[in-house]
Amino acid sequence: MSSLYTRSKEYTRSRKAQSDSPPSSPSPIAKTLRHERLSRLEAATNPTTSDSYSDRASSRSSAYTRRENRLAALSSRAEEESNRDYKKLYESALSENQKLKSKLQEAQLELADIKSKLEKVAQVRQKPEKRALERKLSEMEEEMKILTELKSDNQRLKDENGALIRVISKLSK
Secondary structure, eight states: OHHHHHHHHHHHHHHHHHHOOOSSOOOHHHHHHHHHHHOOHHHHHHHOOOHHHHHHHHHHHHHOOOOOOOOHHHHHEEEEEEEEHHHHHHHHHHHHHHHHHHHHHHHHHHHHHHHHHHHHHHHHHHHHHHHHHHHHHHHHHHHHHHHHHHHHHHHHHHHHHHHHHHHHOOOOO
């Protein structure tokens, strides 16, 4: 009873898997499952009366070894394919890294070029500003000279004013 349950369960699983997948060539696993189902179906529909228990056991063991061989072949194929896939992925990642490195170098060269152009433009702009600042500085220096002269004149006038006040006060007494 349990073997029928597992068969029907496997059948519904494989039916679902087949209906879910797009119509294309069946995978090696699906082929082996279909082959196993067919061999079980043939064995169930063609029972021979002359088979003994030992014949059935030997056929089961040979079927088991065939199944193991198929699974081993499938796993080795899958392993080879995965190794190839990893190699392809590695190679593609390596080439992508090389492309990105070359783009980075180009971008760095472009950045350095733009920086040098920017410095040149800044220097050109600084020249008129520097001249204007130098003019302002010279004007301020002249104003400082005039200011010191005015301060000394002011002090001299204060001193003269004080002297005149003293003379006037002496005369008025």
